[in-house]
Amino acid sequence: MEKSSVNNNQKVAKPANHRATSYDVARLAGVSQSAVSRCFKAGASVSAKTRAKVMKAADELGYQPNAIARGLITRRSNIVAVITTEFTNLNYPEMMSHLNAKLSEHGVHILLFTVGAASDMRAVLDQIWQYQVDGIIAASQFSDDQIAQCRKRGIPLVFYNRVFSDSSISSVGCDHFEGAKLLVEHLLSRGHKRFAVYSGPNDSAVAQERLQGAVTQLKQAGAHFDVYQGDYTYDSAAASTVEMMSSARELPQAVICANDIMAIGCIDTLRAKFGLRIPEDLSVVGFDGIAASKWQAYDLTTIVQPLERMVEATVSMLMERIEDSSIPAEKRQFGGKLNIGLSA
Structure with missing residues (x-):
């Protein structure tokens, strides 16, 4: 009878379905x-x-x-929900990249949700509760009741690019009001006296802050201006431009757009449809400082938001409150930088 021998140094293969621990x-x-x-x-x-x-x-x-097993031990999912809107601008992909990098430093992952109408928020929050997220970063509007739901469940909430007067709400934002005033001051310094203002969505607090900043400064200067309703999109700016050119008794000298996307839509329409030169015939300014604003075809005069600093503050505030829920609410507001391009 043959004897079998096993080499003690030889590794014994584990079953194919065995998961290493x-x-x-x-x-x-x-x-x-x-x-x-x-x-x-x-x-x-x-x-x-x-x-x-x-x-x-x-x-x-x-x-x-095993992240799930670790979460059962630590009572943490290591997941943060990020909520944006369908009206998100081109700054947000860059913001998401910075956000992902900063949260990854803490071993935290992103669960992304996009909402359209305010009524969609209820369905989104119902999904978020099921994932047992550790916290929420919201670049969208919440009702008082929705904020109360987060508190009831003990889920820290930090608003990005939204500033609330309520002292019990944590938020990080850019000073949109002062940024818009800076744009108007620059245009006034160039001798412009007649203006068109393209606003953003009526239900956007950010858009309304920018509109009020521009209007306040224009009124203070005694300048003539007309306001055209937009929704942050390229198409809405194109439509507003056609309306402006067909209805204005006198061509404005400058157009103040709610964001860079609208400024680009305005410039393209003025050039292609009406044969106007920018800025020789008309100045156009935007807000945000998206990558496309620096393209040679536009070189926008715009307010550049300090994205990296805003993201770093957002993550820091959220992680502190995940670690210690007793930390009181905090607000951080950053000033935007006026970038003077060739569009105005």
């Missing part, structure tokens, strides 16, 4: 299980040598930490 990694790497856990925890202290051994063993075993 942190204990398997620890045995193969020759370290403690807690050392393995620290290697996969954002910001945890671990030596480079230990990390290298653990990562090598994890790669060999095909190991990945």
Whole structure:
């Protein structure tokens, strides 16, 4: 009868359906299980040598930490809900990139929701409650009742680019009112006296702040102006431009747009449909400082929002309140920078 022998140094293959655990990694790497856990925890202290051994063993075993299991232990989902609107501007993809990078430093992931009408918010929040998120970053409007629901569930809420007068609400925003005033001051300094103002959506607090800032400064200067309703979109600016050109008794000298997308829509329409030159025949300004505003075809005069600083403040405020719910609400407001381009 033949005898079989096993080489003690030979690795015994695990069943195909076996998932490696942190204990398997620890045995193969020759370290403690807690050392393995620290290697996969954002910001945890671990030596480079230990990390290298653990990562090598994890790669060999095909190991990945189980976020769901870890959440059951820590009572955290490590998920933050981010809510934006359908009227989001081109600043938001850049904002989301910064936001994702900053939250990743804390080992936190984003669950993104987009709302259209205010009535959609209820359905979105119903979904958010099911995911047991650790916090919410909202770049959209909430009703008082919806804010109260977050408090009732103990979910920290920070508004991005929204500033509320209620002292119990945390928010980070740009000073839209003063930014719009800066734009008007610049145009007045260029000798402009007749203006058109393209507003954003009526239900957008940000749009209304920008409108009021521009109107306040124009009235103070005794300038003539007409307001045209828009909704932050390229098409609405094109439509407003056609309306302005067909209805104005006298051509304005400058157009103040609620955002950069509208400014670009205005410029394209003035050039293509009416053959006007920018800024020789008409000055056009925007707000936000999106990447397209720097393109040679536009080179917008605009207010540039300090995105990185605003995102950093938003994440910092939210994470502090996730760690300690007793921290009182806070508001941070940042000034925008006037970028003088060739459009005005």
